[in-house]
Amino acid sequence: MLSNIGARIASKLADMGIKRGLSLRFAPSTALVSNRSVDIREIDPHKSYSVRRATTADIPDIKRLNLENLPENYTSEFFYRFLRSWPELSIVAESSHDRRLIGYALGRVELRRRHAGFSFQSQVPHMPSMAYQGHVTSIAVSNKYRGSGIGKRLMKTLHDSFIDQYSVEGVSLHVRQRNIEATSLYRHCFSYELQSVVKDYYDDGEDALLLYMAVKQQQQQQQQQ
Ligand SMILES: CC(C)(COP(=O)(O)OP(=O)(O)OC[C@H]1O[C@@H](n2cnc3c(N)ncnc32)[C@H](O)[C@@H]1OP(=O)(O)O)[C@@H](O)C(=O)NCCC(=O)NCCS
Numbered sequence: 001m002l003s004n005i006g007a008r009i010a011s012k013l014a015d016m017g018i019k020r021g022l023s024l025r026f027a028p029s030t031a032l033v034s035n036r037s038v039d040i041r042e043i044d045p046h047k048s049y050s051v052r053r054a055t056t057a058d059i060p061d062i063k064r065l066n067l068e069n070l071p072e073n074y075t076s077e078f079f080y081r082f083l084r085s086w087p088e089l090s091i092v093a094e095s096s097h098d099r100r101l102i103g104y105a106l107g108r109v110e111l112r113r114r115h116a117g118f119s120f121q122s123q124v125p126h127m128p129s130m131a132y133q134g135h136v137t138s139i140a141v142s143n144k145y146r147g148s149g150i151g152k153r154l155m156k157t158l159h160d161s162f163i164d165q166y167s168v169e170g171v172s173l174h175v176r177q178r179n180i181e182a183t184s185l186y187r188h189c190f191s192y193e194l195q196s197v198v199k200d201y202y203d204d205g206e207d208a209l210l211l212y213m214a215v216k217q218q219q220q221q222q223q224q225q
Pocket of ligand 1: 069070138139140141142145146147148149150151152153174175176179180181182184185186188189
């Protein structure tokens with residue numbers, strides 16, 4: 001668990017994709033994120049939407065959604081850098097009614113030392129002790145569209161990209177301790193498990209839950225069953 005200020009800052013920088021001494025760049029992948037439409041018009045005719053990969057033209061809307069729905073806000077440059085670095089991990093939900101963005105999810109990957117006692121075919125042959133780890137950096141759904149499955153769909157699409165594009169060992173994320181909706185999404189819909197409580201993680205002093213989902217291990221267990 002991270003407890004001192006230096007570790008907190010390092011953790012926050014890592015959350016934003018900024019790592020001291022290690023700058024990773026990945027070539028944009030050619031694989032497309034599913035663009036299938038989900039029709040939930042039985043709930044509200046204005047609430048059908050589709051999920052797709054974000055483009056740089058979406059950045060003003062992503063920034064708007066981020067400002068409207070979360071206290072952790074980022075600059076346009078931050079979003080540009082994210083989309084350039086991990087284009088397949090920048091996902092948006094778009095209203096079919098007026099093409100307005102109604103949600104987004106941003107992820108990143110980094111190379112980390114593999115978890116002890118866990119073996120699999122390395123995705124990084126020249127660095128066999130290293131594995132890709134995914135991290136969900138930010139996700140939000142516009143208030144009036146919540147509770148319709150959009151958050152779940154964004155997370156599922158992001159996970160598919162983590163696995164298809166990077167074959168990640170696992171995915172981590174931070175969530176405010178009092179954020180019941182998001183914690184429920186991660187733990188009940190996707191089996192994220194509590195790894196630690198990070199004291200004073202947020203600027204207002206709220207603790208964060210560091211959650212982790214061992215994607216690769218789950219896949220291996222499913223294959224053995
Ligand atoms: C968290 C958030 C993205 C969920 O988006 P959403 O589109 O409303 O979520 P979904 O409709 O797909 O619901 C998925 C799951 O989330 C949980 N959930 C959603 N709304 C909930 C609520 N009001 N109370 C409790 N759990 C809730 C449930 O587990 C739900 O699964 P279920 O439908 O099988 O019960 C959305 O609430 C949001 O944008 N919140 C503000 C931003 C934020 O907190 N982001 C997370 C930062 S870590």
